[in-house]
Amino acid sequence: MRKLKDNILLGLLWFAAFLTVAVLVMIVGYIFYKGIGLISFDFIFGDYSPSGGGGILPMIVTTIYTIAISLLIATPIGILAAVYLQEYAKQGRLVNTIRFATESLTGIPSIIYGLFGAVFFVTTLKLGMSIIAASLTLTIIVLPVIIRTTEESLKTVPRTYREGSLALGTTKLQTLYKVILPSAMPGILSGLILSMGRIIGESAAIFLTAGTVAAMPASIFSSARTLTVHSYLVTQEAGDIELAAAVGIVLIVLILILNLTATFISKKLNKANY
Amino acid sequence: MTDKSVNTTEQQKKIAVKDLNLFYGEKQALFDVSIDIKEKEVTALIGPSGCGKSTFLRTLNRMNDLIDGVKINGKMVIDGEDIYQTNDVIKLRTKVGMVFQKPNLFPMSIYDNVAYGPRMQGIKNKAELNKIVEESLRGAAIWDEVKDRLKSSALGLSGGQQQRVCIARAIAMKPEVILMDEPTSALDPISTLKVEELIASMKKEYTIVIVTHNMQQAARVSDKTAFFLNGEIIEFDETNKIFSMPSDQRTEDYVTGRFG
Amino acid sequence: MTDKSVNTTEQQKKIAVKDLNLFYGEKQALFDVSIDIKEKEVTALIGPSGCGKSTFLRTLNRMNDLIDGVKINGKMVIDGEDIYQTNDVIKLRTKVGMVFQKPNLFPMSIYDNVAYGPRMQGIKNKAELNKIVEESLRGAAIWDEVKDRLKSSALGLSGGQQQRVCIARAIAMKPEVILMDEPTSALDPISTLKVEELIASMKKEYTIVIVTHNMQQAARVSDKTAFFLNGEIIEFDETNKIFSMPSDQRTEDYVTGRFG
Amino acid sequence: ACGNSSAGDKTGDLEGNIHTLAISGSTSVGPLAEKLAEKYEKNNNIKIEINQIGSSAGITNAINGVSEIGMSSRELKDEEKESLQETVIAYDGIVVVTHPSNKVKNLTMDQVKDIFTGKVTNWKDLGGDDLEIVVVSREDGSGSRDAFQEIVGYSSGELIKSAIVASGNGNIKTTVATNKHAVGFISFEYIDDSVSPVSINGVDATAENVLNHKYVLSRPFLFVHVEDNLTNEGQKFIDYILSPEGQAIAAESGAIPVQ
Amino acid sequence: MSSIPIKKDAGEIGKANKRKYLLEKVSGRVFLFCALLSVVSLLLIIGFVFYKGSHPFIAEGYSFIDFLLGSDWVPSEDKFGILPMIVASIYATIGALIIGVPIGLFTAIFLAEIAPRSVAKIISPAVQLLAGIPSVLYGVFGLAIIVPFLQNNLGLIKGQSLIAVIIVLAIMMLPTVVTVAETAIRAVPKTYREGSLALGVSPIGTIFKVVVPAAKSGIMTAIVLGMGRAIGETMAVILVAGNSLIIPTSLTDSIRPLTTNIALEMGYAFGTHQEMLFATGIVLFSFILILNFVLARISSKGGN
Numbered sequence A: 001m002r003k004l005k006d007n008i009l010l011g012l013l014w015f016a017a018f019l020t021v022a023v024l025v026m027i028v029g030y031i032f033y034k035g036i037g038l039i040s041f042d043f044i045f046g047d048y049s050p051s052g053g054g055g056i057l058p059m060i061v062t063t064i065y066t067i068a069i070s071l072l073i074a075t076p077i078g079i080l081a082a083v084y085l086q087e088y089a090k091q092g093r094l095v096n097t098i099r100f101a102t103e104s105l106t107g108i109p110s111i112i113y114g115l116f117g118a119v120f121f122v123t124t125l126k127l128g129m130s131i132i133a134a135s136l137t138l139t140i141i142v143l144p145v146i147i148r149t150t151e152e153s154l155k156t157v158p159r160t161y162r163e164g165s166l167a168l169g170t171t172k173l174q175t176l177y178k179v180i181l182p183s184a185m186p187g188i189l190s191g192l193i194l195s196m197g198r199i200i201g202e203s204a205a206i207f208l209t210a211g212t213v214a215a216m217p218a219s220i221f222s223s224a225r226t227l228t229v230h231s232y233l234v235t236q237e238a239g240d241i242e243l244a245a246a247v248g249i250v251l252i253v254l255i256l257i258l259n260l261t262a263t264f265i266s267k268k269l270n271k272a273n274y
Numbered sequence B, C: 001m002t003d004k005s006v007n008t009t010e011q012q013k014k015i016a017v018k019d020l021n022l023f024y025g026e027k028q029a030l031f032d033v034s035i036d037i038k039e040k041e042v043t044a045l046i047g048p049s050g051c052g053k054s055t056f057l058r059t060l061n062r063m064n065d066l067i068d069g070v071k072i073n074g075k076m077v078i079d080g081e082d083i084y085q086t087n088d089v090i091k092l093r094t095k096v097g098m099v100f101q102k103p104n105l106f107p108m109s110i111y112d113n114v115a116y117g118p119r120m121q122g123i124k125n126k127a128e129l130n131k132i133v134e135e136s137l138r139g140a141a142i143w144d145e146v147k148d149r150l151k152s153s154a155l156g157l158s159g160g161q162q163q164r165v166c167i168a169r170a171i172a173m174k175p176e177v178i179l180m181d182e183p184t185s186a187l188d189p190i191s192t193l194k195v196e197e198l199i200a201s202m203k204k205e206y207t208i209v210i211v212t213h214n215m216q217q218a219a220r221v222s223d224k225t226a227f228f229l230n231g232e233i234i235e236f237d238e239t240n241k242i243f244s245m246p247s248d249q250r251t252e253d254y255v256t257g258r259f260g
Numbered sequence D: 001a002c003g004n005s006s007a008g009d010k011t012g013d014l015e016g017n018i019h020t021l022a023i024s025g026s027t028s029v030g031p032l033a034e035k036l037a038e039k040y041e042k043n044n045n046i047k048i049e050i051n052q053i054g055s056s057a058g059i060t061n062a063i064n065g066v067s068e069i070g071m072s073s074r075e076l077k078d079e080e081k082e083s084l085q086e087t088v089i090a091y092d093g094i095v096v097v098t099h100p101s102n103k104v105k106n107l108t109m110d111q112v113k114d115i116f117t118g119k120v121t122n123w124k125d126l127g128g129d130d131l132e133i134v135v136v137s138r139e140d141g142s143g144s145r146d147a148f149q150e151i152v153g154y155s156s157g158e159l160i161k162s163a164i165v166a167s168g169n170g171n172i173k174t175t176v177a178t179n180k181h182a183v184g185f186i187s188f189e190y191i192d193d194s195v196s197p198v199s200i201n202g203v204d205a206t207a208e209n210v211l212n213h214k215y216v217l218s219r220p221f222l223f224v225h226v227e228d229n230l231t232n233e234g235q236k237f238i239d240y241i242l243s244p245e246g247q248a249i250a251a252e253s254g255a256i257p258v259q
Numbered sequence E: 001m002s003s004i005p006i007k008k009d010a011g012e013i014g015k016a017n018k019r020k021y022l023l024e025k026v027s028g029r030v031f032l033f034c035a036l037l038s039v040v041s042l043l044l045i046i047g048f049v050f051y052k053g054s055h056p057f058i059a060e061g062y063s064f065i066d067f068l069l070g071s072d073w074v075p076s077e078d079k080f081g082i083l084p085m086i087v088a089s090i091y092a093t094i095g096a097l098i099i100g101v102p103i104g105l106f107t108a109i110f111l112a113e114i115a116p117r118s119v120a121k122i123i124s125p126a127v128q129l130l131a132g133i134p135s136v137l138y139g140v141f142g143l144a145i146i147v148p149f150l151q152n153n154l155g156l157i158k159g160q161s162l163i164a165v166i167i168v169l170a171i172m173m174l175p176t177v178v179t180v181a182e183t184a185i186r187a188v189p190k191t192y193r194e195g196s197l198a199l200g201v202s203p204i205g206t207i208f209k210v211v212v213p214a215a216k217s218g219i220m221t222a223i224v225l226g227m228g229r230a231i232g233e234t235m236a237v238i239l240v241a242g243n244s245l246i247i248p249t250s251l252t253d254s255i256r257p258l259t260t261n262i263a264l265e266m267g268y269a270f271g272t273h274q275e276m277l278f279a280t281g282i283v284l285f286s287f288i289l290i291l292n293f294v295l296a297r298i299s300s301k302g303g304n
């Protein structure tokens, strides 16, 4: 009886896992199947031309810009905020409010961030449609992600490290940057990876704040088009599925590279820490 | 300096605790604890689990400050200064070192672990640091075992070695008092023996307060023993006396293994 | 049934272990362990930390199967059946219950914890479950303390209560052997006492193997004692003998507190 | 949106003096404007940023100064006309398209209206196979849709409720190309083999027929700007578009020149 | 004379620590400031959306009730009713949860408890990677594969439908649900497993009766995050929903969820129309807050 039930459940578990893997393989497979024909050196490293042909280098550069700037701003703020919530704050109403705020931020659809960014950063702060406006908008989008994951990884740092350090007559701050942050680093990095994914995958919010200019950005105050926005436009306006898929391939590879780099760094850091 | 007889009785009183009460939120964990701890002696704290030994030990360097909702009243004087009246916890903790139950080395090299405290005090000079590290590791009777691997991870050491490096880390701060909370409970017999020998040799220079669950250990290493029960000190006396002819029935029950 | 003298010597041999070796990957943790455990006796396993007591205990219900890279050879026979030759681990574990060092109740109500095993055995009948739960809790000397809060969370109980509910949970499976790995090390003296009394009363019905660090406890509760050192059994004999006149010097050193 | 180029050390003065012309708006006008800009940038020391974010967003940007020029594929509303100047840079034809397998190749304007308002729901009533009609429309506010509805003669409220609403020409095209029930409308520029164009009242959808007013489904592509905001460079770009060279590029990319 | 250096010396030590304490205080403030920044951004966003979105109801005399319960959305004719979209959002979310949650949870359980370590080590990162794939690509996949598939195999006249949205959303939430739930299940103390196995309970029985219930709160988080993804998703949904303005009565009807309504028309909207899109945003936001709140309630109840 129990055995039969066990076997059925086991079967279901295998089935679900199979289904998940199958679906995911299908999606990636489809994107590669559709897009691989367009992939070439010129496609990836060529400049874009509106009259057909041309490459997507400007979009790749823009994508990297947005990732770099958003993370540059969001990472310190996010980590320090998490440090405050986890290490400094007396758990109470203020902390709960801040937690609630960050949690609610994760639940807001990105189109709403886009609208906000378009009015606040683009118009009110007069940044114009630009990489910087988009990056600031993205900063707000990923801030909660970074805060949450950092908090979680701070939680896993053994209390004994804190005690050991403080008992040596060090300050909280010293303990923090010498002992706690280094050992929380792998977790923090995985939060950053997640954030990168979110930034790369975003379209609605970027579209409304950075615009869609398909040219190499002169500076971070230029309007520009990220890879994801490009694949979005190509799908919606031109209906060119193959091109969208080809851009998708580049995106997937980019995500893969960034993930591997981060994992590598995290391993390195871990080794440095032993 | 190391000769006890030179000190007057007053000087010998390194730590004086009077009517100390401690509460975790509503719950009282220490009741009217009074005890005088003499300089350069080893004082053992024994008692059944949950009786407040660790709690008391941690009041001595104000580690309980880290726990939310802890309230303390009473008087605790170290070297004539009420440690709960000062704001300079850093100074207190530099003077009163601590070794924990489980070796809690940081995930760094052996060298960096021992140099950690001095560095945080602002010592940057390489030669000076080297000297401190070597002296401390020697003081903790671990130098010979680790001198060839100072730059490798401290976490690769055995439990007993780690615990001695922890002691070295504490010594490196040149403290006057060293608190130890069941420092050998996670160790194997051989390591335990080494740490015990170390404690015996360290009392020439340091005032040591040690919590232990192990009656034999208390008997072996300490000069004085305090028996805790339910947050109170039932008896505090020469170790010999506590183990051979305690004056309280409960102490006797405990040390003869009638409970716990 | 509960009268020992009725049993023949052969019947009394509940567990027979012969030349058992156990490896964690490359590292050998048990060396040629041989021991015969009699029915309805309490056997205590003592020895310094890391000597293999827990490892040995866990071979008795094949809990080590869960750890990757564990290799076992030798013979372990329970009730005439070599437990490493059968595939029915479930049956084995139903027969050989286990109580862990830290109370590990599930995050469910007290009732559900105790009823968990029987339910998973397919018992659905409400009345029958009620009966099992009550009997088991009574058997673990905890019924009176919890009978009014059976439906509330088990995690709200004190450590000692939790440990007794763990015992009840094990009893509910009507095992024949109960393994206990330092069952009182996380408990306060009063709870410890209760659990010890419980063990004493349980031996009328169960064969009990208990690991303990506490010499006094071993002396109080067990009939036989085995002294482990570095993965070997150094001495196995009547508890009285082990504590009063052990035949091995190392045993004597250990039980008199010369190390550990 | 002013490129305060900080990386001016290499190209020196040249880079530093480059004017950035910010244009944003209609996604229908966008591709044409990009092509014009590409050609224009080659011969002029200027950088033109074109953002395809929708007609109304472009108009808003033009009004509040985020962009120098807005692109619109719909007529300006009265309140917008108060603050904006408009220039017709080209015309765009709108084609009714169906699945290539659809036998219906010609419709009258009334039939088009009946289809989109749901009066006719089966292709067999229009001479096709016995297939239910699936209407595909653009989103409310789209320039293409506004123009199409106005010319065909129905309002947004009359559009059949079950109509698929697709955002963008490409989306309509993909939808129609993969559904043999479907009918939709797209810009001339997007026509290819994957869909079948339908002639209206017997008149084919060609640029020629638009120019000689035989084919009536068309609408203007507008550049709009606030009088005071237009720079010389902006004016020059508009002039270029209206020049024969600019209009030739427009014609090449599927739009209809303004004579 | 001699007392001066001593005094000075004492003063210096004090000063050194004083600087440390000061630094301590300042850094604490900096950390607090960073934490407050996230609150400020939330307030800014909420304030902004509410300001824009409430304008038509406060200043222009539109009725909020008609907005919520009206079933006509014709911006060019001044009709703003979002009932069809509310219904669509609810159906799509519930549907995606019904399909995505069990599959995701079972996959997570499989990866954490059943799969050999080597297999899990490949699949888990791959699944995580998929969480980073832009939603537009999921939409492309949906439009090019799922929509025609439904159309051809269910004999529909159009594949853009509630069911297509549900499938796409279920797929999109999988990586989130799997990853978070897997972590939660792995975090269940080994002692629970041992406790159950030692009672002679089978590994599968142990998983479903002890391990999964013990991971409940993490699993709830997985569901909440997955749901967030489902409700908030826009770009993929636009492509497969059909965006028709009807109240769906069957799985095969085209739908327009709240998010797509905003994304679809924002580029073309101005004046009241645009404000009404912000109002749609308010409804969406409230929707998410309520759901989060309810789920938090359920999970804390379950926890007791």
Ligand SMILES: Nc1ncnc2c1ncn2[C@@H]1O[C@H](COP(=O)(O)OP(=O)(O)OP(=O)(O)O)[C@@H](O)[C@H]1O
Binding pocket: B024, B027, B029, B047, B048, B049, B050, B051, B052, B053, B054, B055, B056, B067, B213
């Ligand atoms: N952070 C805390 N919050 C609340 N109560 C606590 C806390 N820490 C300890 N206690 C309680 O205070 C009492 C004394 O605890 P303490 O850790 O000092 O005991 P102990 O004598 O060190 O025991 P052990 O030998 O088990 O280490 C116990 O009842 C314990 O439950």
Ligand SMILES: Nc1ncnc2c1ncn2[C@@H]1O[C@H](COP(=O)(O)OP(=O)(O)OP(=O)(O)O)[C@@H](O)[C@H]1O
Binding pocket: C024, C027, C029, C047, C048, C049, C050, C051, C052, C053, C054, C055, C056, C067, C213
């Ligand atoms: N999972 C494991 N992998 C590798 N080695 C292990 C593992 N578990 C235990 N060991 C090693 O096996 C030896 C015996 O361990 P065991 O836990 O049986 O000791 P013990 O006698 O129960 O000690 P204690 O009194 O501290 O519980 C030790 O050296 C230990 O380090």
Ligand SMILES: [Mg+2]
Binding pocket: B053, B054, B055, B181
């Ligand atoms: Mg303690």
Ligand SMILES: [Mg+2]
Binding pocket: C053, C054, C055, C181
């Ligand atoms: Mg053990």
Ligand SMILES: O=P([O-])([O-])[O-]
Binding pocket: D026, D027, D028, D029, D054, D055, D072, D073, D074, D138, D141, D142, D143, D144, D145
């Ligand atoms: O994008 P539109 O040209 O239809 O406004």
